[in-house]
Amino acid sequence: MPIPQNYPPVGRSLLRDDVYVRLRDAIVDGTFAPGESLRDGELAEWLGVSRTPVREALLRLAASGLIVARPGRSTVVAEMEEATVRHARDVVAAMHELAARLAVPDLAPSVLEEMRAANERFSAAVESGDAIAAVEADDEFHGALVRASGNPSLAAVLEQFEPVVRRAEFLRFVSIDRFTSRERHAALIAMCQAADAEGAAALAFQTWHSLPVAEPHR
Template sequence: MPIPPTDPGLDRGLLRDDVYRRLRDAIVDGTFAPGEQLKDLELAAWLGVSRTPVREALLRLAQGGLVLARPGRSTVVSTLDARDIRDARDVVAAMHELAVREAVPALLDGDLEAMREANHRFTAALGSGDVEAALRADDELHGVLVRIAGNRALATVLEQFTPTVRRAERLRFASLRGRDSVRQHDELIRLCAGGDAEGAAAVAYDTWHSLPSAEG
């Protein structure tokens, strides 16, 4: 069958992971609202791919709690359920704690500088009210530690559950509470630079675990 036009300007050779990330990001940033019905045919046309990678992506999103997939019926974007957010938050916090503990002994000066630069961008984004830029910078900062840790199982768990946390975290970064993260980042970097793996791991855990478990 002919491939539908690619409206978002994506490569027609889009991989399954790319479809998943595009749909995941559209849910996290609110493009697809809680309760909105997702139809694989419409999504396939939007992305310019066949229905197969879309269906696979929706199954992955269901595993991460971002959508509710009901076989033979509809697939809808999940609501921000307090229990789901709390569960995801606890798992994500524990994974970042482990990542820091494993990464600190292997950090180089360049890695620490990358974290500092990310925190500068994070601070500037908060000051200008740019939530998307703040989240990107936050991902970059913590991503340094996840990358250095090199734990593939840990990274897989984070990929599955971080999007649920990010949906709620957008609320924090849109408020003055996001300022707390700047101080936590500074302390995290200071401890990492000093080689204090346990102290840095504790700060990383608290940073993620301080996220509220519900809206408001």
């Protein structure tokens, strides 16, 4: 397993969640490719931590379907399987639909401003073809409604299944119509401002459920 050289080391005080996030993001953005072996000793050295938080993070990643752990054999990055992405996408779409339905009726103006700023960053990233910045901005945009929903269970479910969908987006960034997403963001903001909870919920579901799950034809 080649260790990435362009990631900064982290301090010894790194929390378990931070180890998980670092490994998750490295899988989602393709730093660790499908089928690549992951060795806890090498990962611990890369992150500057002991093997214990790494092993705990790998267990969480296995539960999310991002890696495949074979006891006594090897741990590898999971391949991209259409059915797995489709199932995760369906769950994620339903959770964002619910988040909008819960959040919109009492949405604070600051949340709308947060969404507008995130969509501007998303648009700029799309224009420049920056996949990492686009996905980060999209996370911030949709995360605003999730946080405003006041339902921590939504965030817990999304934490498990959304990385699978995001990984598919990274691997297929060139083929996804990201300009349509930008327009849907603007429409969702307008519905939120109008306090149209049902319209916003339907659009949030459509936005996520329209993401492709199959590899594009070449």
